Amino acid sequence: MGLLTIIRKNRQKEREMRLLFLGLDNAGKTTILKKLNGEDIMTVSPTLGFNIKTFAHGRYTLNLWDVGGQRTLRPYWRNYFEQTDALVWVVDSGDRMRMKDCRDELHSLLLEDRLAGASLLVFANKQDIQGSMNDVEIRDALDLHLITTHHWKILSCSAVTGENLVAGLDWVVNDVASRLYYSSTLTSTSTAERSQRVSL
Amino acid sequence: MSEDTAKWQIAHSFAEGFNATFSDLESRISVAAAMEPSSSEIIQGLAAEVAALSRRLSDVLGTLPSYDQRQHEQRVKTLEQSLEKLRAAQPKSKFTFKRKANGSGKPPSSHKPSELPRPEAPSSSNLILSSHHDAYLGWHNIPTPMAGSSSDATIRDLTNCIVNLASQTTDGVQITALHIHNLKNCLLLLPDITGSVMLHDLNRCSIVVGCHQFRMHTSKDVDVFVSISSSPIVEGCSRIRFCRRPDPNSRQLQSEPLMVQDFSHIRPTPSPNWSLLPAGSTPPTSLPDSDMGPDEVATLLDVTLPPGI
Numbered sequence: 001m002g003l004l005t006i007i008r009k010n011r012q013k014e015r016e017m018r019l020l021f022l023g024l025d026n027a028g029k030t031t032i033l034k035k036l037n038g039e040d041i042m043t044v045s046p047t048l049g050f051n052i053k054t055f056a057h058g059r060y061t062l063n064l065w066d067v068g069g070q071r072t073l074r075p076y077w078r079n080y081f082e083q084t085d086a087l088v089w090v091v092d093s094g095d096r097m098r099m100k101d102c103r104d105e106l107h108s109l110l111l112e113d114r115l116a117g118a119s120l121l122v123f124a125n126k127q128d129i130q131g132s133m134n135d136v137e138i139r140d141a142l143d144l145h146l147i148t149t150h151h152w153k154i155l156s157c158s159a160v161t162g163e164n165l166v167a168g169l170d171w172v173v174n175d176v177a178s179r180l181y182y183s184s185t186l187t188s189t190s191t192a193e194r195s196q197r198v199s200l
Numbered sequence: 201m202s203e204d205t206a207k208w209q210i211a212h213s214f215a216e217g218f219n220a221t222f223s224d225l226e227s228r229i230s231v232a233a234a235m236e237p238s239s240s241e242i243i244q245g246l247a248a249e250v251a252a253l254s255r256r257l258s259d260v261l262g263t264l265p266s267y268d269q270r271q272h273e274q275r276v277k278t279l280e281q282s283l284e285k286l287r288a289a290q291p292k293s294k295f296t297f298k299r300k301a302n303g304s305g306k307p308p309s310s311h312k313p314s315e316l317p318r319p320e321a322p323s324s325s326n327l328i329l330s331s332h333h334d335a336y337l338g339w340h341n342i343p344t345p346m347a348g349s350s351s352d353a354t355i356r357d358l359t360n361c362i363v364n365l366a367s368q369t370t371d372g373v374q375i376t377a378l379h380i381h382n383l384k385n386c387l388l389l390l391p392d393i394t395g396s397v398m399l400h401d402l403n404r405c406s407i408v409v410g411c412h413q414f415r416m417h418t419s420k421d422v423d424v425f426v427s428i429s430s431s432p433i434v435e436g437c438s439r440i441r442f443c444r445r446p447d448p449n450s451r452q453l454q455s456e457p458l459m460v461q462d463f464s465h466i467r468p469t470p471s472p473n474w475s476l477l478p479a480g481s482t483p484p485t486s487l488p489d490s491d492m493g494p495d496e497v498a499t500l501l502d503v504t505l506p507p508g509i
Contacts, residue, residue, distance in 0.1 A: 045413070045461075094352045097381060130350055131327075
């Protein structure tokens with residue numbers, strides 16, 4: 001039995017996934033986490049450090065890590081890369097002025113060895129605000145089509161209304177599951193999940 | 201395994217020292233940029249230190265994880281770029297200082313290559329107030345606000361202006377997010393914003409605003425009167441003064457002192473970059489709704505804005 005088999009079995013038992021939420025400051029990372037967890041979002045302060053939320057999603061336990069996006073905090077992102085199953089990149093869709101900044105930060109993250117293989121979900125957040133860019137505009141502004149190293153998907157969402165947040169998690173969980181737990185999902189997966197995977 | 205740990209520790213301690221030197225140099229360059237005719241001696245001194253930092257990085261080449269290596273290299277590059285900007289600005293500073301009304305807000309010397317490819321036009325956001333000087337501005341200066349809806353708003357590139365958006369418009373436009381860039385000598389009276397306010401590059405301004413979140417970057421000499429339910433934050437700022445905005449629809453939060461966080465001073469000691477205005481300081485809230493001439497604007501700004509240096 002090789003090391004990889006042991007690791008895989010271990011993880012199968014635990015069924016845990018680690019999702020890392022990153023993005024520029026004011027993207028709405030913490031608000032998304034709080035909304036998903038059913039907490040009050042009106043008192044969210046800019047994150048100095050990080051938050052962790054753990055909750056069950058379907059048959060999996062998700063560990064959501066949310067690290068502050070202020071410029072001074074970005075050098076610390078690297079401390080959170082280890083063991084990340086999926087990267088959730090959150091974008092403030094109204095922040096046209098910093099789209100280039102946003103694209104550069106994202107693409108430099110994707111070169112990181114420790115994030116190799118992680119699924120990438122881009123949340124085009126703040127769709128509740130009039131004047132925001134839509135998901136197609138953001139896809140182009142961030143040059144997502146250039147990404148060949150990671151499975152990626154972009155979803156428009158709103159942390160305030162909750163639109164598409166759960167749908168985003170569904171995609172992430174399915175994408176990670178199809179990779180990590182391939183053998184087990186093959187036997188026990190529901191038809192819905194299977195069709196999802198095929199559509200990828 | 202132990203080799204890995206050692207490597208990690210090296211990378212970690214290197215990053216710490218590197219980042220400290222980086223922020224030190226970064227702040228000194230921005231200080232040098234703020235002084236109008238920056239002396240060539242200072243620039244040369246800074247250039248030597250940037251070069252030293254770059255050498256330090258190349259000395260440890262290969263021992264750092266690739267992501268770290270790239271991040272560090274990028275930071276050295278940003279330092280070099282801002283130095284370059286400083287150099288370019290040197291002989292031209294007299295011409296770039298006085299900006300015309302319809303100027304893009306950036307001195308012509310800032311033709312940094314990294315800024316050129318910016319495909320997305322910031323102009324398609326809904327409410328925009330930009331490129332004015334020596335004027336009293338209100339809702340009537342903002343083109344086509346959409347009636348009775350909510351929208352984000354952008355205020356940018358203003359010099360010597362009073363912006364009064366505090367009074368409710370007749371068609372009841374709600375601002376849900378506000379981006380503010382590049383203001384100098386301005387007084388801003390803003391309505392309650394349901395979402396967040398982001399501010400970049402303000403110089404000697406006063407702001408009165410109510411909002412859900414407040415983030416200020418790379419600004420100096422700003423007085424902020426804010427009604428807020430979370431902690432305001434500053435990053436790369438200096439001489440910022442905060443005060444709770446007296447709120448007519450008073451909430452219980454009012455009496456608590458503001459907890460401002462300085463992200464460029466993550467230490468237990470109090471930040472030297474901001475302070476609280478004495479309790480009872482009142483913002484200049486009563487302005488005439490009618491137009492003011494440039495002279496009146498200048499006089500009022502003189503009285504109300506923070507002293508600056």
